[in-house]
Amino acid sequence: MSLRWLILGGACLYLALLFGIAYLGEQRARRGRSLVNNPYIYSLSLAVYCTAWTYYGSVGQAAQQGVQFLTTYLGPTLMAPLWWVVLRKIIRICKAQRITTLADFISARYGNDLALGSIVTLVCVFGVLPYISIQLKAIAASLSVVLPPPGPKGDLLGWADDTALYVTVVLAGFTILFGTRQVDATERHEGMVTAIAFESLFKLVAFMAVGLYVTYGVYDGFGDIFARAGRQPGLRVLFVLPEAQYADWFWLTVVSMLAIFLLPRQFQVAVKENVNEAHLSRAIWLFPLYLFLINLFVLPVAFGGRLLFAGQSVDADTYVLAIPQYFGQEGLTLMTFLGGLSAATSMIIVSTVALSTMVNNNLLVPIWLYRSSARHRSAAALAQQNVGRLLLNSRRIVIIGILLLAYLYYRLVSERFSLVSIGLISFVAVAQLAPAVLGGIFWRGGTRVGTLLGLSVGFGIWFFTLVVPTIVAAGLLSPTILAEGLGGMRGLRPYPFLGLAAFSPVPQAVFWSLLFNSGAYFLGSLLSRPSVAERNQAEVFVRIFRRSSSRDGGRGVGIASLADVQALLARFLGKERATFALQSYRRRHRLPDSSEADYGTVNHARRLLAGVIGSASAHVLVTSVVREETLVLDDLFEILNESQQLVYANQRLQQKSEELEKVGRQLRRANQALQKVDHLKDEFISTVTHEMRTPITSIRAFSEILQDHPKLSAQEKDHFLSTIIKEADRMERLITQVLDLEKFESGKQTLRIEPVALDEVIRDTLDSVSQVIKERNIRLRVDISPHLPPVAADADRLTQVVLNLVSNAIKFCDARDGSIRISSYLIDGQVKVNVIDNGPGVPPESRAMIFEGFFQAPHQTTKKPVGSGLGLTISKKIVEYHRGRLWVESEAGQGAKFSFTLPSVGHHHKLTY
Amino acid sequence: MPHPRRQPLLFTIFVIFFFLLHFPLLSIANRPFTLGGIPGLYWYIFGTWLLMIGLLGILLERKRFKR
Numbered sequence: 001m002s003l004r005w006l007i008l009g010g011a012c013l014y015l016a017l018l019f020g021i022a023y024l025g026e027q028r029a030r031r032g033r034s035l036v037n038n039p040y041i042y043s044l045s046l047a048v049y050c051t052a053w054t055y056y057g058s059v060g061q062a063a064q065q066g067v068q069f070l071t072t073y074l075g076p077t078l079m080a081p082l083w084w085v086v087l088r089k090i091i092r093i094c095k096a097q098r099i100t101t102l103a104d105f106i107s108a109r110y111g112n113d114l115a116l117g118s119i120v121t122l123v124c125v126f127g128v129l130p131y132i133s134i135q136l137k138a139i140a141a142s143l144s145v146v147l148p149p150p151g152p153k154g155d156l157l158g159w160a161d162d163t164a165l166y167v168t169v170v171l172a173g174f175t176i177l178f179g180t181r182q183v184d185a186t187e188r189h190e191g192m193v194t195a196i197a198f199e200s201l202f203k204l205v206a207f208m209a210v211g212l213y214v215t216y217g218v219y220d221g222f223g224d225i226f227a228r229a230g231r232q233p234g235l236r237v238l239f240v241l242p243e244a245q246y247a248d249w250f251w252l253t254v255v256s257m258l259a260i261f262l263l264p265r266q267f268q269v270a271v272k273e274n275v276n277e278a279h280l281s282r283a284i285w286l287f288p289l290y291l292f293l294i295n296l297f298v299l300p301v302a303f304g305g306r307l308l309f310a311g312q313s314v315d316a317d318t319y320v321l322a323i324p325q326y327f328g329q330e331g332l333t334l335m336t337f338l339g340g341l342s343a344a345t346s347m348i349i350v351s352t353v354a355l356s357t358m359v360n361n362n363l364l365v366p367i368w369l370y371r372s373s374a375r376h377r378s379a380a381a382l383a384q385q386n387v388g389r390l391l392l393n394s395r396r397i398v399i400i401g402i403l404l405l406a407y408l409y410y411r412l413v414s415e416r417f418s419l420v421s422i423g424l425i426s427f428v429a430v431a432q433l434a435p436a437v438l439g440g441i442f443w444r445g446g447t448r449v450g451t452l453l454g455l456s457v458g459f460g461i462w463f464f465t466l467v468v469p470t471i472v473a474a475g476l477l478s479p480t481i482l483a484e485g486l487g488g489m490r491g492l493r494p495y496p497f498l499g500l501a502a503f504s505p506v507p508q509a510v511f512w513s514l515l516f517n518s519g520a521y522f523l524g525s526l527l528s529r530p531s532v533a534e535r536n537q538a539e540v541f542v543r544i545f546r547r548s549s550s551r552d553g554g555r556g557v558g559i560a561s562l563a564d565v566q567a568l569l570a571r572f573l574g575k576e577r578a579t580f581a582l583q584s585y586r587r588r589h590r591l592p593d594s595s596e597a598d599y600g601t602v603n604h605a606r607r608l609l610a611g612v613i614g615s616a617s618a619h620v621l622v623t624s625v626v627r628e629e630t631l632v633l634d635d636l637f638e639i640l641n642e643s644q645q646l647v648y649a650n651q652r653l654q655q656k657s658e659e660l661e662k663v664g665r666q667l668r669r670a671n672q673a674l675q676k677v678d679h680l681k682d683e684f685i686s687t688v689t690h691e692m693r694t695p696i697t698s699i700r701a702f703s704e705i706l707q708d709h710p711k712l713s714a715q716e717k718d719h720f721l722s723t724i725i726k727e728a729d730r731m732e733r734l735i736t737q738v739l740d741l742e743k744f745e746s747g748k749q750t751l752r753i754e755p756v757a758l759d760e761v762i763r764d765t766l767d768s769v770s771q772v773i774k775e776r777n778i779r780l781r782v783d784i785s786p787h788l789p790p791v792a793a794d795a796d797r798l799t800q801v802v803l804n805l806v807s808n809a810i811k812f813c814d815a816r817d818g819s820i821r822i823s824s825y826l827i828d829g830q831v832k833v834n835v836i837d838n839g840p841g842v843p844p845e846s847r848a849m850i851f852e853g854f855f856q857a858p859h860q861t862t863k864k865p866v867g868s869g870l871g872l873t874i875s876k877k878i879v880e881y882h883r884g885r886l887w888v889e890s891e892a893g894q895g896a897k898f899s900f901t902l903p904s905v906g907h908h909h910k911l912t913y
Numbered sequence: 914m915p916h917p918r919r920q921p922l923l924f925t926i927f928v929i930f931f932f933l934l935h936f937p938l939l940s941i942a943n944r945p946f947t948l949g950g951i952p953g954l955y956w957y958i959f960g961t962w963l964l965m966i967g968l969l970g971i972l973l974e975r976k977r978f979k980r
Binding site for chain 1 (some may be wrong): 940969
């Protein structure tokens with residue numbers, strides 16, 4: 001009787017002590033002298049990994065299988081060096097994004113997806129509930145060991161079960177008290193962490209104490225125990241690992257390596273409760289040291305128990321208690337019992353806090369948001385209610401719910417199984433999160449679709465291979481599925497799954513589930529396209545070490561009014577804390593006062609909110625407050641900006657290409673013109689040479705005649721000679737004209753410009769041809785306006801032009817009744833001169849051509865053409881050189897009127913030549 | 914990063930001890946012999962384990978970065 005009260009009293013005292021330590025931790029934190037900001041406390045808090053499984057179950061497993069149990073501890077040890085990269089990255093990301101749970105982490109990484117968060121939460125809850133239940137089982141079992149049986153055994157068991165229930169209730173109270181103080185979940189639970197650290201220390205000390213006692217008190221050291229065990233074949237066989245278990249060794253280590261950071265309670269203490277990244281470097285070797293120490297005596301105790309209780313039906317899981325009790329060591333038994341209690345309670349507390357936060361943020365809040373929005377109330381209006389208290393209370397209710405469920409599970413299922421087997425089932429469950437988490441922090445290509453696929457497949461396989469057998473064993477499912485497989489297919493049996501019989505059930509579940517999970521994750525990610533939000537988050541997560549700490553981790557959600565943001569925060573954090581948080585943020589970033597909250601501020605508010613209700617729900621709430629609805633406004637801006645720049649660039653390119661085209665066209669035209677000119681030049685040359693041939697031919701012909709016929713009459717000789725001279729003259733004239741023309745063309749023409757009286761020029765010219773006019777009986781009429789202003793011209797050249805026109809008129813006017821009229825007057829500031837004849841006229845098609853070189857009128861009657869054909873060409877050039885125009889107006893058969901204009905001096909035209 | 918070679922060194926320790934503590938290397942010690950009564954496999958596993966802890970401790974404590 002006294003022992004019972006001793007035990008119970010001890011338990012109560014112990015729990016009270018726990019409360020006290022937690023309270024102390026909290027007080028110190030509030031006063032700023034935190035106990036938790038300490039690498040030793042951090043490392044010890046990580047030791048929450050060692051639960052009643054370690055305390056009791058390891059011994060049980062070692063007694064049956066030898067060293068196989070060590071995989072659970074070697075895994076975390078091997079993983080420890082990688083923490084510097086993996087865990088530190090996770091911690092950094094969570095601090096930047098205010099992520100508090102594993103479900104939040106995964107949901108945030110893959111685009112703040114609510115659905116994903118819910119699924120991960122469910123995976124964790126289903127995975128960890130059994131784990132919690134075995135702690136309760138351990139407590140009940142340990143109680144039934146230490147307490148002397150008061151009556152029939154069934155009575156004690158029922159009593160022990162009831163005690164377990166009482167313990168559950170007490171733990172619920174502890175968890176609520178120390179795990180749900182504040183609304184902002186990012187505030188550390190310093191009290192809880194302090195208590196956990198103490199528990200870790202206590203259980204280590206207690207276990208080592210009993211270990212030392214068994215090894216050196218009961219036996220004579222390690223050597224003695226193993227030597228004795230070695231003499232028993234049943235025990236000696238445990239000295240080595242059978243080859244069949246080689247693969248199991250590997251897979252069990254792997255799953256433990258994953259569990260050390262994926263178990264919700266581990267995530268809680270290692271990531272969320274982490275105060276300082278630097279503590280991690282101490283923990284990397286302290287924590288494995290802890291694991292080493294606590295496992296040091298497992299094998300001796302196991303073998304000691306086997307030796308001691310050989311032939312008795314003592315549950316190996318309880319050796320650690322049974323041995324000191326057997327030897328009547330009451331104090332040690334009590335301490336050992338309390339050590340086991342501490343191992344179990346620490347796990348329960350931390351796991352429950354972690355799970356309740358997850359359930360709250362990822363299941364309850366979204367449901368509440370969805371239901372409210374389904375009632376057509378805006379989320380912003382919702383935030384007007386005081387939801388802070390609502391959240392806290394819901395979290396407390398969830399805690400109670402989880403613990404009661406765990407108790408139920410214990411009563412229904414866990415009683416039938418060893419601690420380790422159930423524990424490993426939980427390990428494999430949380431290991432399904434590995435591809436999503438590890439892929440999420442190292443691979444930017446991981447997408448939401450891939451994660452969903454991987455999780456579904458992995459979870460499904462886990463459930464089928466590991467949970468279904470337990471359900472069958474509990475009698476809730478027919479055992480045919482174990483024997484025949486799903487739908488009668490023998491490959492689809494839980495064990496061996498797909499025919500793989502090389503592993504034991506748990507390792508093969510690890511293998512298959514991880515294989516299909518990773519495969520689905522990779523394939524799903526490669527085949528799907530991430531949304532903009534996912535890509536942003538992927539960038540943040542994978543590159544977290546390269547971003548400066550002061551920049552925002554997430555993308556902006558939009559701009560909102562500061563008052564709205566503040567009001568939203570206030571509903572969740574309380575007015576003071578909301579105001580303080582926003583003000584300190586704006587002060588830190590030196591933002592000017594305004595009524596608008598910029599992207600950074602909105603983001604900061606979103607992160608603060610995420611600490612309370614999870615990032616997915618926070619995202620939804622904040623975006624509803626923001627003016628623009630779209631979640632991706634920032635990205636839209638960027639896209640717009642980019643496309644604007646593209647448009648500009650395109651415009652510039654178009655301009656350039658247009659310019660290039662223009663230049664090309666100009667070049668083409670110039671080329672064409674050059675070609676034409678070239679052509680013309682060729683024509684010209686050929687025509688000139690042809691023209692020159694004619695007189696040369698004549699000269700030659702006549703010269704030959706003179707040579708060949710010396711007996712010609714003087715008259716005939718004279719005639720021929722004069723013809724020769726005339727032809728020579730003609731040639732000379734032609735050459736002069738060509739040279740003249742060339743000078744005009746090449747711009748080398750020099751003109752002597754002086755004021756010239758045009759009427760004088762005309763009269764002089766007429767004088768020079770008066771003889772011919774009289775001879776041909778041509779009627780001449782001259783109308784020169786008096787007071788004609790002078791023109792700036794080269795007098796000789798002008799004479800040449802007038803002479804040319806008059807000569808043409810004489811040449812072409814009517815043969816019998818020729819009439820020429822010359823007039824000159826001032827018009828539009830220009831001096832105009834007309835030479836009109838009554839000849840055959842110039843048909844329209846020839847009007848342009850007569851100004852080209854060597855044109856001969858088609859109706860000339862004389863065999864030897866008068867003139868060279870270049871006259872008009874040169875005249876036109878001369879006139880144009882003088883900034884004038886020369887043209888002809890004529891109809892066929894109605895004479896021709898040649899006109900030219902020259903600017904008068906009064907108009908100050910400058911001649912350029 | 915305070916110690917530029919810390920990360921690769923940590924990774925190397927991981928790889929080395931992963932191989933040491935798994936098969937096939939583990940099978941070298943997985944034989945029925947005892948030293949001082951204690952099975953050889955037990956010596957090997959715990960010894961390697963302690964060695965790893967020691968190495969990690971040295972690496973992480975000697976090169977501690979200054980705050």
